[in-house]
Amino acid sequence: MLRRAIAAAVLGVAATATVLLSAGPALAHGFSSTVYVDVTAGDTGHVRTTVELEYDLFIVSAADYEKDDPLFRAGTDAFEAEDDAAMGAALNAHRDSAVRYVTERLGVKSAGAACTGTPVGDFVMEVRETVPYARLVLDWNCPDVSDAHDLHSGLFPDTETYVKGVKTIVMYELDGRTGSAALDASKPSFSTGQSWEQRFGEFFLLGAEHLLTGIDHILFLLALIAGSRRLREIVLAATAFTAAHSVTFLLAALGLVDVPAAVVEPIIALSIAVVAAWHLWRLRTHVPDLPPGRGLDRAGWTRLGVVFLFGLVHGLGFAGALGIDEAFSWTLLWSLLVFNVGIEAVQLGVIAVIFPLLMLVRRRSPRAGLWTTGLISAGVSVMGLIWFAQRVLQG
Numbered sequence: 001m002l003r004r005a006i007a008a009a010v011l012g013v014a015a016t017a018t019v020l021l022s023a024g025p026a027l028a029h030g031f032s033s034t035v036y037v038d039v040t041a042g043d044t045g046h047v048r049t050t051v052e053l054e055y056d057l058f059i060v061s062a063a064d065y066e067k068d069d070p071l072f073r074a075g076t077d078a079f080e081a082e083d084d085a086a087m088g089a090a091l092n093a094h095r096d097s098a099v100r101y102v103t104e105r106l107g108v109k110s111a112g113a114a115c116t117g118t119p120v121g122d123f124v125m126e127v128r129e130t131v132p133y134a135r136l137v138l139d140w141n142c143p144d145v146s147d148a149h150d151l152h153s154g155l156f157p158d159t160e161t162y163v164k165g166v167k168t169i170v171m172y173e174l175d176g177r178t179g180s181a182a183l184d185a186s187k188p189s190f191s192t193g194q195s196w197e198q199r200f201g202e203f204f205l206l207g208a209e210h211l212l213t214g215i216d217h218i219l220f221l222l223a224l225i226a227g228s229r230r231l232r233e234i235v236l237a238a239t240a241f242t243a244a245h246s247v248t249f250l251l252a253a254l255g256l257v258d259v260p261a262a263v264v265e266p267i268i269a270l271s272i273a274v275v276a277a278w279h280l281w282r283l284r285t286h287v288p289d290l291p292p293g294r295g296l297d298r299a300g301w302t303r304l305g306v307v308f309l310f311g312l313v314h315g316l317g318f319a320g321a322l323g324i325d326e327a328f329s330w331t332l333l334w335s336l337l338v339f340n341v342g343i344e345a346v347q348l349g350v351i352a353v354i355f356p357l358l359m360l361v362r363r364r365s366p367r368a369g370l371w372t373t374g375l376i377s378a379g380v381s382v383m384g385l386i387w388f389a390q391r392v393l394q395g
Helices: 002-021 055-066 069-080 084-093 095-103 196-213 215-226 231-253 261-285 298-321 330-364 366-394
Strands: 034-041 046-054 106-110 116-128 131-141 149-153 167-174 177-183 189-191
Touching (some): 034 149, 046 055, 046 106, 055 069, 055 084, 055 095, 055 131, 069 084, 084 095, 084 116, 084 131, 095 106, 095 116, 095 131, 149 167, 149 177, 177 189, 177 196, 196 330, 215 231, 215 261, 215 298, 215 366, 231 330, 261 298, 261 366, 330 366
Parallel strands (some): 034 167
Antiparallel strands (some): 034 046, 106 149, 116 131, 149 189
16 A cells, blocks of 8 residues: 555656646746855946846846847747857847846945946856856946945846845955855845844855755755654764765865766755655665664665765755855855854754654554655655756756
8 A cells, every 4th residue: 555655646746747847947947046246346436246147037037127029039049049159149139228127226335325337348158057147247436435335236126026036145355355145135235344243144044045945955854854763863864964065065165176066956856866765665675663772773874874975965056056166265154154054954943843743653653654754755756856857958
């Protein structure tokens, strides 16, 4: 009966996933996005920003706002053809519309007075986590010189309805300070003179939100929870995962590790499938439960090693979420550490809620516990395999 239930779950999840994934790129990008802004000092009275925006969202939003149908047609055709040169050409052919969309939503102030942004060079295409991004450099002429600047970002506002929950990650080296900030609809502005407590608080929340909204990492965590037989096992698994992804996360921040997203993202998807399938294999081969008060058995230690190895890859995924590709700085490093703490806080919260419930089900009805964990693992494994195939094909 359990095997039949698992087979039914696999078929159900596969059918649902097929419908969702067949909706195409628009569905994948229809909920959230991340904008990256690098801010540096220019000549006296000038500030330079390098802005990077997710291409397909940028095309749709700019074309709609500017009523520029030719931009929409040329941009979407290039996107669907996955032609980077054509994507850049579409933006540069409609440069006025594209630049105006950015400069009317991104702003810099000095001493309370607005600075005037002027584009420097053409739009350039690049790829972040397998997603095409458009890069634009702007030079801001500020009428008054001050020792602190304000930056405001209203790019991709929720009111446009095409995208929700946009985060703008800002890295700055300006006014004699180096720092970072995370902006969104609830906090669209920051000052280079803000305190370190404010900066770190923003990155803690950003880390927490990243795990909660990152369905692949949540599913990996569910697979760990479903496959753990005792509290000792889930604690050790979570610790191994944390230690591993912290290592690669920091190595990426130090600039010592740089693995393409086209490699990282498929492995993350595969890790979800493998860890979930591990529990199904245990059910099939009747791996014994852990005796109370005893350490891990051979199967437990092997699983722990696999979790650690996959955790290394997940750390690269967390680093990619912040677009870490800059030289080391203590300010950036501390911001990333706080981001990581935010991830861990949510991870522990999920474990604290779900694992006791599963243990309660197992103790009251071992058969129901097997069904529950088996169905969870089957569904998670199928989704992981589908994402793996999709990411390999897209890479």
